[in-house]
Amino acid sequence: MIRFFIRISSFLGKEMTEIFRQPLLILTLVLGPFLIMSLFGLAYPDQNRALRTTFVATNPDAFQNELGLFTEAYSSTIVDQGVETDKDLALSKLALNETDLVIVIPDAPFETIQNNQQAELEVYHNEVDPFQTGYIQTIASIYVNEVNRRILQTVTEQGQADSGSLQSGLETAIAKTQELRQAVSPEDANATTQAAELEKDLTDLHENLSTFRSLASGVLVNPFSVKTSGLSGIQFTVTGFFAPSVIVLLLQHLSITFAALSIVRESRSGIMELFRVAPITAFETLVGKYLSYLFFEIVLAGIITGLAIWLLRIPILGPLQDYALAVIILLFTSLGVGFLISLISQTDTQAVQYSMLLLLASIFFSGFFLDLRLMREPITALAWSLPATYGIRMLQDVMLRGSSVPPTIFQGIALIGIVLFVVDWFLLKRKMES
């Protein structure tokens, strides 16, 4: 039994020494991810993209007073670049990337509405990115709602102003009705009742009109507002949101690359021949390699996490032990993937290529950029075969939501990790025996 541990320790020491012999590599591994995260935070400010917008009104004189309703800045999203009367000129500016949006206001919008028809605003863009197209569609929808709201508000304010003279007319009518009621003979019960009812109706109408005039036009047009809150109560920055995903992708990639190169190099150096005739087993070899890389990467993950917390102010809202558990199981499973690559690759180059392909697949399918809930059902199977998918989910839950590691997610990644260990063991055994 002691010899078992001595043989395992051979790889533990060897792999660690080889890694620590490259201080520049370690520095890159520690500082690289940290710098990437910092740059990422600097590169993407926590604001929506502002769209430079050119308005087109072919006959602006027809609604000179109302033009502001269409062109006044709506938050910081639409940046007014002026009004053009020539639509083609505006579109050519769009093609030359001198403007991001062209909004064409119809010729006689208010007449169209008065004729009981909708007036259509045309919005042009030059985007090819489906996400940017979607963003513009959303902004266009918000814009048209805002235009409608402003027009309604203007109309409402007009109505409130107009109702002022109506109210004074009503007050006169009420006074005359009172006089009428007093002039009617008390014996004429019917006439007295009718006069009283008329007075009451006029008084109610006056009160309603007062209420209408006293309400703010903004409240009348938008009686409801909305407020959204996340359970964590924290509004995350772009860096904050992506930090768990970046940590996961980096740790997965490091594990896979280290492990992928490990056995393939030994196969090519010829030492595998020695392994096969020496008293070391495939199990001991694999356990030794797993332990050495796990140890190194746990230390590395600790440093990266520390830097992220203290320098980038990325929070870990959940329990720290859950964070550690998620990182360890992610590393264990990623190493399994790496060793599998190492065992099926013939050359270093092939191993590196496979590792890069896996990184690419992880970027696209792990939920790094796109929410997994947007993915078509059969493809999610591919997503859930990647350790990064589980890792991102676990770290987002622990770091951003403040919850524990979801048990089913943990069980899923652990199962993959164990299966990979067994497969790697079998393949290495076969390699050492064949």
Added chain:
Amino acid sequence: MKNDKTAENVVETQELTKSFGADVAVQSLSMYVPRGKIFGFIGPSGCGKTTTVRLLTGFYKPTSGTLSVLGKDPAAFSKSDQGKIGYLIQQFVLYPDLTVWENLNFAASFYGVSPFRRRRLNKLLDFVELSGDRNKLARDLSGGMKRRLSLAATMVHNPELLFLDEPTAGIDPILRRKFWDYFKELQADGHTLFITTQYVGEAAYCDLVGVMYEGRLLMIATPEGLRKKAYGGDVVGIKTTEGMSFEQRNQVEALPFVHGKVKVIDAQENDVIVDEASAAIPTLMEWCQAQNLNVETIEEKSPPFDDVFVKIIETEAEHD
């Protein structure tokens, strides 16, 4: 081929054959290696030496035939059996980014050597004269130093039987000589060494030599026995002042202890193959005197092993 088997043989094979598809790498190999001896396995590149070592270490399974190493079939080796064997692979397979000491330490752990091994490792480094280079990275070592480090790593677990596959390949003659000194020391410590080499001259350092050619073992003998077998007996060179006539050469060939034809070296010198040089020289001297031939020199010749090897191959070709 007749083998002098004894109970002390650590390696024995019978009709051992290894084929890779239609290619026969080793054909009907029957041999033995006695305990405590240096067995030289000699032959040109590609003759099947490494394949034989791989069969004996259990790296390959034989296509047919039987083999026994330390009394067991290598395919059935336990970890303990594997620990009794040391194997030096032809190329340098240790880790270039580790130092001499770290590589040796790795090999020791790898073979399960106790963690209290510093003294043994130091002794090994002294043995291969690398003590002063212990902190050098393996990638910075010369070819000879790498071979010495590999040898130390092979011996780190003190194996009974060492398989050394071309340990002297590609190193200079002085270092080669030093290696053979190491091997002699290891033998003196009780190790059995199975050494492959393509340097035929190294046969002289071995106790027993096996000659391989195109996958076949042509013969096993002591270095002297090899010469004898190659030429059919001892070679005696006779140099006379007058030279031998055709008639006189025929008379020599007719002597009962002389084998084959007298080989004419030049006008004065002739080589004669005899049963036993020490017994034949006085008789040949008397014969020369009887023939009134003035003998300048008469002595036993030791042809270089390169010539011996060529002779063996030529004889084999004639048989084919």
